[in-house]
Amino acid sequence: MSEFLQFLINGVAVGSMYALIALGYTMVYGIVSLINFAHGEFMMMGAFIGALVLHRLQGTPLVVALLIAMLASGLIAVVTELVAYRPLRNQPKIFVLTAAIAVSVLLQNVARLVFGSSAVAFPASFPEGSIAFDSLGIWIEYSQLIVLCLSLVLMVGLWLVVNKTKIGMAMRATSQDLEAARLMGIDTNLIISFTFFVGASLAGAVGVLYGMQYSVDPLMGVQPGLAAFVAAVLGGIGSLPGAMIGGVLIGVIENLVAGYLSSTYQSAITFLILILVLSVKPSGLLGRMTVVKV
Amino acid sequence: MVRFRCTLAAIALAFTAHPVLAADKLKVGAVFALSGGQSTYGEESINGLDLALSNLAKTDPALAAKITVIREDEKSNPVDAATAVKKVLNVDQVDIVFGTVASSNTLAMVAAAVAAGKPLVTPASTNPEVTKKSPLVFRTCFIDPFQGSVLADFALHNLSKKKAAVLLDHKSDYSMGLAQYFEAAFKAGGGEIVANEAYEAGKKDFKTQLTKIRARRPDVLLVPGYYQEVGLIMKQARQMGFQVTMLGGDGWDSPTLFELAGAEAAKDHYFSSHFAPDDKDPAVQKFVSDYKARFGKQPGAMASLGYDGILIIADAFKRAGTNSAPALQKALAETVNFRGVSGTTTINAQHDAVKDIVILKTGSTGATFAAKIGVATGKKSH
Structure with missing residues (x-):
């Protein structure tokens, strides 16, 4: 029982980071029907920028570094959309999907050139140590607690922005029908840029969280990026609550499989889930079935 | 006049290329990563090689005078490694190839060396496949x-x-x-x-x-x-x-x-x-202080392997007495209990090195020598 709880805690901690990344995938998909494969790289950029700020300006409070990383990742995403995706918006979908893969490789190599290819430790780290619950035989690390709390704050913040603000309403409108939203006087280009910004800044925040717990390197976005993509599909791509649930589920399943089956299958299970979802229920857990109108 | 010079050059070329006249000289083509991601490995290996040759010039000046080294950059990738090795073999006409560190790059160099019929010695590629390609390939480090x-x-x-x-x-x-x-x-x-x-x-x-x-x-x-x-x-x-x-x-x-x-x-x-810089062995300590004096930094494992590798080649050349490929190959295969700074090396039937392993203990910022574990070589000493 205590092992099960421990695997669960580990899973939820990792899963909540997947969830934050998955939100970006699902938001962008919801608005321009694009699987942005460069999304994991926005997370990596956030990690490097957070590390750079803490390294160069010693004494910067962590929250400030986190905010700068979020802002920078968001801006990189806005520029990416402007330069690489917008010109292709009226082309077949495969064009812009290919562009996303190209941006992903480009950002990895830019990071390699600028920051070097080997992994570096984050300048500051979470306070080490954990709270042990001896009666249950489990422990929760401070870092896991911080990740959980911050994820919760960011998710609530996102929910408020989408559901309680004017720009959020415009986002929902654009997501429902881009043409109609434009006819209603919504600047859809601005809304698309804003969506990219918000999604990538969440990824940037994860980058800092991830970097602080582990390490920072140019390829760090690949694995969590793929896991979050599967999470978004599992939750139902386009659905915000779906992405959150999907992310946490993927994290938990990964760790339960590693815990009870074999750690050899830890990565494989993610993609098995992807295949199962796509073949059994392509709309995911909370996604709506879309009927393609001819 | 121009023609006369050309003729002279042709005669000179004919003489240097003549196997009988050049047989007691050894031309080594050292191919290492001098640029790219593995350049720190290449730099250390070449530093080790340079130090080894200047030490050899003191202990055995006659032997050292016969050895020349041509350096070439493999640029940390297999494609340039293959090009670099062809350059030293075909243009510089080296007698033996020495290099490189990354196993995949060494594997890319093997074909050209084998095609030219020249031995290849890698100081640091630990993948077992490297020496399985041809009996002309040797390694002077242990395998994974x-x-x-x-x-x-x-x-x-x-x-x-x-x-x-x-x-x-x-x-x-x-x-x-x-x-x-x-x-x-x-x-x-x-x-x-x-x-x-x-x-x-x-x-x-x-x-x-x-x-x-x-x-x-x-x-x-x-x-x-x-x-x-x-x-x-x-x-x-x-x-x-x-x-x-x-x-x-x-x-x-x-x-x-x-x-x-x-x-x-x-x-x-x-x-x-392969090596611990704080190993108490006097030979290691001398190597470390020589290295620091010359290059201003602590030698890593690759420096020790580059140092030993070139000396093993020199030792084989001395025993062979000639630069012909079959003689060098035979002499390299007969290397037994060669005492170097990275341990005592014996070449086995697979042309891999059987040698001591160093165990290091980690501290908070670096590792220190803990033990040296020898191996039964299965061969008798000379």
């Missing part, structure tokens, strides 16, 4: 599986550990080879493997694997990976209060390991490597 069995002996006898767990990278041949030989030797020596877990390079969270391993209460944990993951494994084990001695191979040998793990978590683990 060997580290595994030495680590098992060390855990059983030096650390008196009986229950081991393994956490390996299941997508790396290096990691799996090391683990496989460790397990076999550890069980044969009366030990027990209590847990066997895997991860994948690129993953950064290993807590569930460590949770499982901890539940089995091993007294030693083998982590045969590279420093990028091993550093994080050490850090996470400490975060969850899991105190266990970890063991690993030469993939740990990087300062980055200590940065990623953090000072406290990095302490008191052991890994095998």
